[in-house]
Amino acid sequence: MDEERRDAPRVEILGELRGEIMVFQPMAISQISPMGAQIETPFPLHLNSLHDLRLTLGKDSVVVKGRIVHSSISDVEHERVVYRSGVEFVEPSARVAKVIQQFIDSLQADRRGV
Secondary structure, eight states: OOOOOOSSOOOOOSSOOOOOOOOOOOOEEEEEOSSEEEEEESSOOOTTOEEEEEEEETTEEEEEEEEEEEEEEEEEETTEEEEEEEEEEOSOOHHHHHHHHHHHHHHHHHHHTO
């Protein structure tokens, strides 16, 4: 018999216990502000649902919690559907807010030719 290697024993579930698993899926960001973003996904997002979003903003990568404020079908091509959703950032940390703002400032400066 194998020696128990767990710090705590597992308890067998009698009946059914449900849960969900979070998996990062690709998305396209079409607009961004310090308060939120508009994203496009190949799957629908439920209104008021909360999601952790991993954003690659230039050389920085951050994870921010976002709440879905609107979602609708944006485009249908052959067998591919694109959903456009509005995401409100929920209490981003000071570091995350700073990275987002710096990214936005950099985009705006590039467009002004600075």
